[in-house]
Amino acid sequence: MTIDRRWIFVAMGLALVVPLIMPLGLPTEASPPVKANFYTVDELPAGAPVLVSVDLDPASTPEVEPYFRASVRHLKKRGAKLYFVTLWYQAPPLVERWIAETVEAVTFPGDRVYRRNVDYVWLGFREGKQAVMANMGQDLWATFAGHAADGTALADIPLMSGVHKLSDFALLVLVSAGFPGAKEYVQQVQARYSLRMVAACTAVSTTDLSPYYASGQLLGLAGGMGATAEYEVMVSRLVGIDPKTGMGAKALDALNVGHVVVILAIVFGNVVYFAGRRRR
Amino acid sequence: MLPAVDVVGYWLGIFLTFAILSYLYKDNPFYKLAEHLFVGVSIGYVVMQQYYNVLLPNLFDRLTFRPTWYWIPLVLVGLLFVKSVSRRLAWVGRYPLAFVVAFYAGIQINAVGESDLAEQIAASTRTLDVSKTNVNAATAEEMAGLPGFSPVVAQRVVKARAEGRKLVSLDEVEQLPGLSAPQRADLREARGSFAGLDAQASVRDGERYWFGIVSRLLLLVGLCASLVYFYFSIEHKGLLGKVSKVGVWVLMIGFGASFGYTVQGRLALAVGRAMDMLDLDKPAELARQVSGPWVSVVSIVTIIVGIVVWEKVGQKRKS
Numbered sequence: 001m002t003i004d005r006r007w008i009f010v011a012m013g014l015a016l017v018v019p020l021i022m023p024l025g026l027p028t029e030a031s032p033p034v035k036a037n038f039y040t041v042d043e044l045p046a047g048a049p050v051l052v053s054v055d056l057d058p059a060s061t062p063e064v065e066p067y068f069r070a071s072v073r074h075l076k077k078r079g080a081k082l083y084f085v086t087l088w089y090q091a092p093p094l095v096e097r098w099i100a101e102t103v104e105a106v107t108f109p110g111d112r113v114y115r116r117n118v119d120y121v122w123l124g125f126r127e128g129k130q131a132v133m134a135n136m137g138q139d140l141w142a143t144f145a146g147h148a149a150d151g152t153a154l155a156d157i158p159l160m161s162g163v164h165k166l167s168d169f170a171l172l173v174l175v176s177a178g179f180p181g182a183k184e185y186v187q188q189v190q191a192r193y194s195l196r197m198v199a200a201c202t203a204v205s206t207t208d209l210s211p212y213y214a215s216g217q218l219l220g221l222a223g224g225m226g227a228t229a230e231y232e233v234m235v236s237r238l239v240g241i242d243p244k245t246g247m248g249a250k251a252l253d254a255l256n257v258g259h260v261v262v263i264l265a266i267v268f269g270n271v272v273y274f275a276g277r278r279r280r
Numbered sequence: 281m282l283p284a285v286d287v288v289g290y291w292l293g294i295f296l297t298f299a300i301l302s303y304l305y306k307d308n309p310f311y312k313l314a315e316h317l318f319v320g321v322s323i324g325y326v327v328m329q330q331y332y333n334v335l336l337p338n339l340f341d342r343l344t345f346r347p348t349w350y351w352i353p354l355v356l357v358g359l360l361f362v363k364s365v366s367r368r369l370a371w372v373g374r375y376p377l378a379f380v381v382a383f384y385a386g387i388q389i390n391a392v393g394e395s396d397l398a399e400q401i402a403a404s405t406r407t408l409d410v411s412k413t414n415v416n417a418a419t420a421e422e423m424a425g426l427p428g429f430s431p432v433v434a435q436r437v438v439k440a441r442a443e444g445r446k447l448v449s450l451d452e453v454e455q456l457p458g459l460s461a462p463q464r465a466d467l468r469e470a471r472g473s474f475a476g477l478d479a480q481a482s483v484r485d486g487e488r489y490w491f492g493i494v495s496r497l498l499l500l501v502g503l504c505a506s507l508v509y510f511y512f513s514i515e516h517k518g519l520l521g522k523v524s525k526v527g528v529w530v531l532m533i534g535f536g537a538s539f540g541y542t543v544q545g546r547l548a549l550a551v552g553r554a555m556d557m558l559d560l561d562k563p564a565e566l567a568r569q570v571s572g573p574w575v576s577v578v579s580i581v582t583i584i585v586g587i588v589v590w591e592k593v594g595q596k597r598k599s
Contacts, residue, residue, distance in 0.1 A: 009304050016547070017554050032427070035466070039430035062552020063545065089329040127334045130387050145337065187391040191399055203545035207538045215403030217395065224541060225548035237462070247561050251551045258547040 008265060015261040019253035026256055028249065030230040033213050037198045037220025038234045040171065041071070046079040048170035049163050053185065054098075057090035060177030060202050065098070066248030067200035067228035068175050070235040072102040075173070076111055077239050081159055082120035083169070085144075087132055087180050092125050092149075108239035117148060117157045124149030129180040133188040137166045167193045174199040181205070186212050200228055225255055282569050290570045294557050295579040302583050309590055310583050404503065410492035412482040416447055427477045428470025433463055447483045502530040 030038070044050065052071070056064055075082060082103060086095055099122060103114045114120045123144045126132045135143040141154050141164060154160045162168060166189055174197060176182035182199035186209075190197055198220035201209055206223030213221040222231045229248030236243040243249055299314035339358075342351055357379065360372045413422055415437055423434035436456045437447075447453065454467040470477045475491045508520065509527030516524040552561075557576045559567035 006304060012550070016550050017558070020551070020554055020558055020560060035430070036425075039432070043431050059549065062555070063548045089326065089333065125329075125333055127330070130384070130391070134387055134391075187395040188387070191394045192391070203541040203548065204538070206541045207534070211400055211403075212395075215399055217399055224544045225551070226544065247555070250560050251548070251555060254551045254554065255544065255547055258551070259544070262543055262547075 011265075012258060012261055015257045016254045019257045020250065023244070023250065024253045024257070025244070026253055028230055028233050028243075028252060030234055031227060033210075033221040033223070034227050034230045034234070035220075036213075037200075037222055037231060038074070040196070040198050040219040041074050041078065041173070042238070044075075044078045044080055044170055048078070048080050049083065049168065050075055050080045050171045050173060051083045051085065051163075051166065051169045052173045052175065053181075054084060054086045054091055054095045054175045055088045055181045056094070056175060056177035057088060058094065061094065062251065063202045063225045064175050064177060064200050064228060066225075066232045066246060066251075067222050068098055069102050069107075069247070070228070070232040071173055071175070071200070072098075073107055073111070073239055074235045076103070076114065077108070077235075080170075082114065083123060083159075083163065084120065085123045085136075086125045087129060088177075089125060089127065096122070108241050111239070116150065117152055117159065119159070121154075121157055121159055122149045130184050130188050133180070133185055137189040137193055140165050140168075165193075166195055170196065172197040174201075176201045176205065178202065178205060182209055182218070183212075186217050190217050200231070225251055229255075282566055287569050290556075290572070291575050294572060294575045295582075297553050297557065298576070298579045298583055302587065305587065308587050310586060404499065406496060408493060408496050408500070410489045410496060411485075412480060412487040412489045414483065414485050415450070415453065415481050416441065416483055417485065423481075426470075426481050427472075427475075428467040429477075430463065430466075433459065433467065449483060450477060450481060501526070506530050 052068075052075075054068060072082070084095060084099065086092060099120075103120050104116070106113060116122065123140075126143060128135070132143060141160070144154070146154050148154060148157060166172065172185065172195055174182040174185055176185075176199055182197070182201055183205070185197060185199075189195055190212075197218055199209060199218050200222040201224075203224030203226075206221075206227075209218065209221055209223065212218040222228045225248065229246070229252045232246040232248040233243040236246055236249075296314045296317065299310040302308055303311040339355065342348070343355070357376050360376045413426060415423060420431065420434040420438045423429055423437060424431045426434075433453070433456075436458050437453065439458075440447075440456050450471075454464045459467075467477070473479050479491055480489050505523050505527035507527070509516075509524045509531065514520060555561045557572045559570055559572040562570065562572075
C-alpha cells in the first residue's frame, strides 16, 4: 500500500494552521531546566550588568524570538543594565528591530523605556566567531574597537565604565541558534572565567547543550520552541500580562498537534508495513 | 504606522513562502523564482556585511587612516588566499590556510579539553551511593538544585536554620516566611517520592535517594557500553558483542532524542511562517496594515492559476 506523500503535507498543514486559528489552550508546565533559567535571572541583584548575546538568523526566530522578548522583559523587571552583542552577520537587522520593540518600549505594566547608551548598549556584530569570544573574555572594549554599534566611543558611555571583560558581567544570556553560539561560549570562556550563563537554543542544538546544563556549566537552558514558550509563560505571569498573548504560547498548540500528527504517521506507517509483511 | 515599503516587504515574504511551498506539488517557475531570489539576496547581503564588518574596518581603514608596518606582511599573507586566479599558483594558498587552521586549532583544543573533557568527566565521575540532601545540614548551593527549590528558597532555609529553627518535615519548607506564592506552588508541585522532592531531600542524614542510584548506574552502564562499541581493536563477539549491542541501544536512544528535537525544530519553522502569514506575531495595528490572511489567499490563488497556465502551455508546446 502506498500513499501520496502530499496527503501527509496537507494533514501537517492543517494540524499546524487550525490550532493557530482556533487555539486549544493546552496546559503548559515549565521543565526543570527552564525553571532554573527563570530563577537564575530572577535572583539577579537590581542593576546587575547582563550581557545578551543574540546569535541567530531569520530562520531560527520562531524558536528563540519568544525567549529573547521574554528574557528582555524579565531583565528589565530586575532592573538589569543590558549589553547586546552578536556574532552572526545575519543578526544585526533583527536585533535592532527587537531592541526597538522590547528594550526601547513599554511592554508590561510598570515597565519603562530603556535609552540607548544610558540604560543599555548595543555593541553590534563582530566577525571572528570563537576568537571574538576569547577576546571578549580578555578585553571587551578592544574587541569592539572602543565603539558601540552606533559609533559612540565606549569611553563616553557611563554604562561601560564597570565592564571591561566578560567576568565583569553578573550573567550571560545566550540566545543561540547554532554555531557560533552557546556551545562555543561554554567552551571558550565559561570554564576559563567561571562565568554564570543561561541559554536558549534551537531544538536541534538541545541535545548538544543538555550535558552542559547537567554539569552546571549552564545554569539554565530553554531548548526549542516548547521550552522558550514555557519561559515566556513564566515571565508573563511574573510581569502581570496574559500568558496566552505571547508568541510562544500561541505557537504551542500548533506544535503539540503537529507532534501528534508525526506520531500518528509513524504508527500508521509501521502498522501498514507489518500488516503487508504478514500478508506476504 | 509602518512605511508602505515595509508592508510590501511583508506581502512579498508571504508570497515567496507559498512559492517555496509550491515545490511540494512539483518543481515550477514560482519555486524557481523564489529560490533564485533567496540565493541572490543572501549572497548580496553576505558580501555587504563582510565588506562593512571585516574588510573596511580591518583592512582598508587600517591601511589608509592608521597604517602600521606590521599590517603589511599580514596583508601579503592574506593575499595568498587569492589562489584561484591561477592553477599554477594554487599551492601558495596553503600558507594562509595553514595559519587559519593552526590559529583555530590553538583556540579550540584547550577550550574543548577544559569544557567538554575535564568538566564533563568531573560531572560524570560521581559516587553510586546517592544520599538524600539533608535540608537541616546542607549548604544553600547543595539545596538550590532540589526539585521546587531555587537559590532564593535555599537561602530561606539557611536563614531559618540560622535563626535556630530545625525542620521536622519537608512540609515545613513551603511554610517558611518570605517565600512568594509561585515559589510555594513550585514546592508543592515538586513533591513526589519517586524522583520528586521527597525522594531527593530529607530532614535527617543517612537516607538513600534510590532513583538517583539507579540513574547513575544507568549512566555508568550506558557510558561503558557505548565506549565498548567504539573499541575496534578486538572483534565484537561473545560478551564483548553483547555489551557492544547495549552500547548501540544507548546510542540509538540518544539519536532518537536528537531526531525528536529535529522534528520539533522543523515544525517550529512551519509554525513560525504560519503565524507570520496569519498575523499572529504582530501588534493589532500592524496586522491590520499587512492583512496577512488575505494576502495569503491571493498568493495561493495566483500560484495555483499560474501553475495551471504553465502546465497547459507546456502541454501545448509538447503537442
